Amino acid sequence: MTTSPPRRMRADARRNYERLLTEAAAVFAERGVDASLEDVARRAGVANGTLYSHFPTRQALLEALLRSSMENLAATARELRDHPSAYEALVTWLRAAIVHTTAYRGLAAPMMRSLKDETSELYAACQAVLAGGEALLSRAHAAGAIRADATPEDLYALVNAVAWAGEQTSPEQGERLLTFSLDGLRPT
Amino acid sequence: MTTSPPRRMRADARRNYERLLTEAAAVFAERGVDASLEDVARRAGVANGTLYSHFPTRQALLEALLRSSMENLAATARELRDHPSAYEALVTWLRAAIVHTTAYRGLAAPMMRSLKDETSELYAACQAVLAGGEALLSRAHAAGAIRADATPEDLYALVNAVAWAGEQTSPEQGERLLTFSLDGLRPT
DNA sequence: GAATTATATTGAGACAGCCTCAAGTTTGGC
DNA sequence: GCCAAACTTGAGGCTGTCTCAATATAATTC
Structure with a gap:
């Protein structure tokens, strides 16, 4: 639910958050900001629901990035x-x-x-x-x-x-x- | 299959072609060039396959328009x-x-x-x-x-x-x- | 270190859009 | 009126978005 910089997150959540950011940077760099978010989740090795729970919208992800x-x-x-x-x-x-x-x-x-x-x-x-x-x-x-x-x-x-x-x-x-x-x- | 201005088309094909153009103009005016083509077909009262047979790509439709x-x-x-x-x-x-x-x-x-x-x-x-x-x-x-x-x-x-x-x-x-x-x- | 609680993750599922193509329908010439 | 050619149909495969009940994991407490 949070989009702010990792604050008191659970260890696994924090790991996934970072991983998602890393992969999003790579995917967006390759395919632009309209790239598939499924792709980002896949590459980060998490279910898409995890992506959406960390970044409710594409813009939230972009903002963090x-x-x-x-x-x-x-x-x-x-x-x-x-x-x-x-x-x-x-x-x-x-x-x-x-x-x-x-x-x-x-x-x-x-x-x-x-x-x-x-x-x-x-x-x-x-x-x-x-x-x-x-x-x-x-x-x-x-x-x-x-x-x-x-x-x-x-x-x-x-x-x-x-x-x-x-x-x-x-x-x-x-x-x-x-x-x-x-x-x-x-x-x- | 054709995108050129109606040449020797069958009467029904010509009718649908014109209708599609008319509705595409309206839909694009409302929602921009990335609007749903399903929407265009629906509003023109034809199946989406008909739209695709007249205009194989979105750009072909845009070109005619x-x-x-x-x-x-x-x-x-x-x-x-x-x-x-x-x-x-x-x-x-x-x-x-x-x-x-x-x-x-x-x-x-x-x-x-x-x-x-x-x-x-x-x-x-x-x-x-x-x-x-x-x-x-x-x-x-x-x-x-x-x-x-x-x-x-x-x-x-x-x-x-x-x-x-x-x-x-x-x-x-x-x-x-x-x-x-x-x-x-x-x-x- | 087990039980409890709070926090995260999962993935199926509802929905929309793109595009294709085999089957069916309509038209227009003869 | 018949027939071949031209056209239309719509289900189906695919990708993508987003949600949420069920499940799993981490942190806290005793």
Whole structure:
């Protein structure tokens, strides 16, 4: 029933929880976030009911899987506040966010939809990403490096759209789209 | 077995073909391109085998469904070649392409993937769209209205990415992304 | 270290969707 | 009106999601 990081779980439960996460990472990496959950359970060597009891929804599983990399992303944002160039700091972070979103095929869509959906298990994580970008954006705004009407939500959408385009075609195509958009985000 | 526009079909087959298209349009409009095909068959009042015999794959159905609007898009491109402003002509057409891609939820992904996939039933249609943009782009290039390194594929990716972003969040967010990108596509 | 209790796991089962194909039905030409 | 060709049917095999009563295991208590 729990989705939180293992708290006072029974030893077997904890073992299965970890094993499920490990195998889910592998399966999602191979087949994307829409991969069969039966497959995940099979590979983890447990019955599917066990998977559902640990992770009631696919998003809950995804959330647990992404937690640490999300935290890394937030930490990176914090570090970049000290970067000499406000603009470069922002761009570097945006690229990191895109890499994060490219971890599993099909991840961009839930990331995008969960930003405004409070009922989503990914909601908090998405908001954290938004906040990370927000800090760097306002610094870039202050430095006059980014057009004034660009919002954090714009950047969030951009990151996901670029990640999506990249996974549908090629990372290079995503990169090209990013280049154009970033140029369009310079002050007029 | 046929997917082409009704040619010498038996009367009942033709009736069912049309009916399936009509209902598919309705169902896809309601639930997006990943809607249940069983649903389409049910609503058309035929067995699912009939649907599969007319449209062997979901993409074949989609192709038949999109054919006329694709042709409109190509026609629009031709008309716009005479527009006084090469830049405005291009932007107008890009907007039309985005509207087209927003016809059904989930359409952007197959449009994007089929551009380079010759085995896709949507391949020809996607190539036609690409060609439509290509003509307007080269005119804009000649007029010095668009940066020289922008390719037709870039515009194609942009259209789909914007349509995707718009359907995941809001059309307004898509519009904002488009604005930034278009600014970034001006010559440097 | 056995009994008790709380916690987990199991896997069958209900359901939906995809797709196929042998059997049956309908149409249209003669 | 008959017949071959064209078309439709729907049960059935498959995969996948999700639930829940029965069962098993770990932790706690005495």
